[in-house]
Amino acid sequence: MKKVALITGASSGMGKSTANQLHSQGYTVYGAARRTEEMNDLKAKGMGVVSLDLTSDTSIIDAVNTILNKEGRIDILINNAGYGSYGSVEDVPIDEARRQFEVNLFGMARLTQLILPTMRNQQSGRIVNISSMGGRIYTPFGAWYHATKHAVEGWSDCLRLELKEFGIDVVVVEPGGIKTGWGEIAAENLKNTSGKGAYANFANKVAENTKKMYTGNQLTDVDALGQTIAKAATVKNPKTRYVKGYMAKPAIAIRKWFGDKVYDKIVLSQVK
Numbered sequence: 001m002k003k004v005a006l007i008t009g010a011s012s013g014m015g016k017s018t019a020n021q022l023h024s025q026g027y028t029v030y031g032a033a034r035r036t037e038e039m040n041d042l043k044a045k046g047m048g049v050v051s052l053d054l055t056s057d058t059s060i061i062d063a064v065n066t067i068l069n070k071e072g073r074i075d076i077l078i079n080n081a082g083y084g085s086y087g088s089v090e091d092v093p094i095d096e097a098r099r100q101f102e103v104n105l106f107g108m109a110r111l112t113q114l115i116l117p118t119m120r121n122q123q124s125g126r127i128v129n130i131s132s133m134g135g136r137i138y139t140p141f142g143a144w145y146h147a148t149k150h151a152v153e154g155w156s157d158c159l160r161l162e163l164k165e166f167g168i169d170v171v172v173v174e175p176g177g178i179k180t181g182w183g184e185i186a187a188e189n190l191k192n193t194s195g196k197g198a199y200a201n202f203a204n205k206v207a208e209n210t211k212k213m214y215t216g217n218q219l220t221d222v223d224a225l226g227q228t229i230a231k232a233a234t235v236k237n238p239k240t241r242y243v244k245g246y247m248a249k250p251a252i253a254i255r256k257w258f259g260d261k262v263y264d265k266i267v268l269s270q271v272k
Contacts, residue, residue, distance in 0.1 A: 002028045004071045005233065008052060008111065009081030011038035013180040014130065017226025018078060022233065023047055030067050033081065054081055054107025055099065064114045073122060074115050076233045079108040080130045084145040084186040087193030088203065097144045104148035109155065116163075125168040128233050129156045133176045133248040137255050139267060140206050141190050141199075160240065171232045172241045175225050176248025183214025205271045220245040 005022050009015035010031025019042055023029045031039045032052035039049045050066050053059040067074060082104040085096055112127060119125030134142065135149035153172060160170035177183070187210040194203035213219070228244040243249050255263040 001073075002026065003075035004028045004030070004067065004073055005076035005078065006030045006032060006067060006074055006115070007078040007080055008032045008054070008108070009130075010042065011035045013182070013222055014175065014178065014225045014229060015078070015080040016042065017223050018080065018229040018233075019047060020045075021223075021226045021230035022076075025230070025234065027076070027234075028071060032063055052081075052111075054111070055102045057110060060107065060110050061114065064111065068118060074118055075122070075124065076126045076128070077112065077115050078128045078130070078229060078233055079111065080229070081108070082130065082148070084134075084142065084182060084189070086141045086145065086186045086190035086207075088141055088199045089143045091194045091197070091199065092144055100144045100148055101151075104145075105151050105155065108152070112159070116168075119163075119168050120166045123167045125163075125166075126171065126233055126238070127159070127163075127168065128171045128173060128229060130229065131156070131172050131174050133174050133243070133245070133251055135172075135174060136252045137263070140271070141194060141203055142186075145186075157240075169238055170240075171238045173225075173229050173232050174241060174243045174248060174252070175220075176243070176245025176251070177213060177219045178225055178245050179214075179219045179222055181214075183210050187211040187214070202271065209271060218246055 005027045007015050007019050010019045011033035019029050019031045023045060030048035030050055031042045032050045033039060034053050036049055036051050043049045050063045052063045085100045129152055131152045132149045134146050135153040138146045156170055156172045163170060187207040190203055190207040225244055228242050232238055232242050254266060
């Protein structure tokens, strides 16, 4: 019997790449996203497609039931969907901060809750949560985004301990800079939120640096992350964490070994 994998945020980027990787390895793959039309290429290759809005409990329930009614099982859950909302803490509306948590943490948690009974009954399963190097470090104007990713890290660690007795693995993947549209979107959000007013000078510099980095050639190709996520989802004895992508390992190491004050100076030195 083929193992069944569900991947959120499969309409683009790392999610779509991972879907293709697992499909090529013989898994029954379901891609989930709000924009189902962006997954027509996955559907054409024989993969399943489900509509999923992580801010809607009804949508989450419907997506899980659709797959379980057809396949009877879910062996791999890859919680990849998420976005970055940038702006100063003072400027970002609390409603937007809540939405950031709804998508990046609470929606993922609700989806996981609904799938766990099936995995427990199977006495097997693999949950891969896509965090970020931003779950271990921090950058100016990313307070709410980093807060969600730090939360994903701690949430995943607790979940890993809870599920061990049921044969279910929990793995975290921490991407660095990847060739996707994520950075340009985050930069525009930052300009729109804090590009005027008290934080304008600093915010616009950070936005321009972010945009420059994400339009350069140094970032890691998205398929490298697709391969890493697929490995985390399928290898027999997975590590608890996988770090992959531009600047992820050095940035995490600098903060860990040199401390916050040195890290602060390095980050601020990049904004000129």
